[in-house]
Amino acid sequence: MQLISILFVLILGFIKPQQAMQTEAEKIDKLIVYVQNLKGCSFIRNGSAYTPVEAADHLRLKLKKGAKKAATAQAFIDNLASYSSSSGEPYRIKYTDGKMYPIKPFLQRELIRIEHKSKPNASN
Numbered sequence: 001m002q003l004i005s006i007l008f009v010l011i012l013g014f015i016k017p018q019q020a021m022q023t024e025a026e027k028i029d030k031l032i033v034y035v036q037n038l039k040g041c042s043f044i045r046n047g048s049a050y051t052p053v054e055a056a057d058h059l060r061l062k063l064k065k066g067a068k069k070a071a072t073a074q075a076f077i078d079n080l081a082s083y084s085s086s087s088g089e090p091y092r093i094k095y096t097d098g099k100m101y102p103i104k105p106f107l108q109r110e111l112i113r114i115e116h117k118s119k120p121n122a123s124n
Contacts, residue, residue, distance in 0.1 A: 022118040027073035027111065031081065032059050034110045035103075044092040044100060046084050055091075073114075077107045 022030075035043070036056035043055035050058070062080045063070055070076035082104040083090045091103040 022114070024070075024072045024076075027114050027118075028063065028070060028076045030114050031073060031076065031107055031110055032056050032063075034107075035059060035081075038093070040096055042094045043103070044094050046087050046089060049094065073111050074108075077104060077111065081107055 033056070036052050038052045042049040042051065044050075045055070045058065059081055062085070063076065066080050066085075069079035081091070082102070092100045093103050093106060094100045
């Protein structure tokens, strides 16, 4: 019995604290901050251009209203952050050169980066 107790204590010493892992809410918040901090672009929603700050505010509002559709960061991207719920049109990023791209791949790449950084052995 004493050997089992010693092994248990040793194993616990190697387990990383739970706080090292990010919650889905923290990942979603980081995605929104990523949008807010993008420079040199505007966000096209239903044919109108918005600043990164306005886009981030809109995503926060959508999250507040549709939290049930965002149980995970990927669900947030898929269900709320990639398209207009009123028109179904995809949100786009427009650069100063006029080129536009759907926002979904940008958010997916950023989520991969966020999740990689949250791994215990990931280099930051």
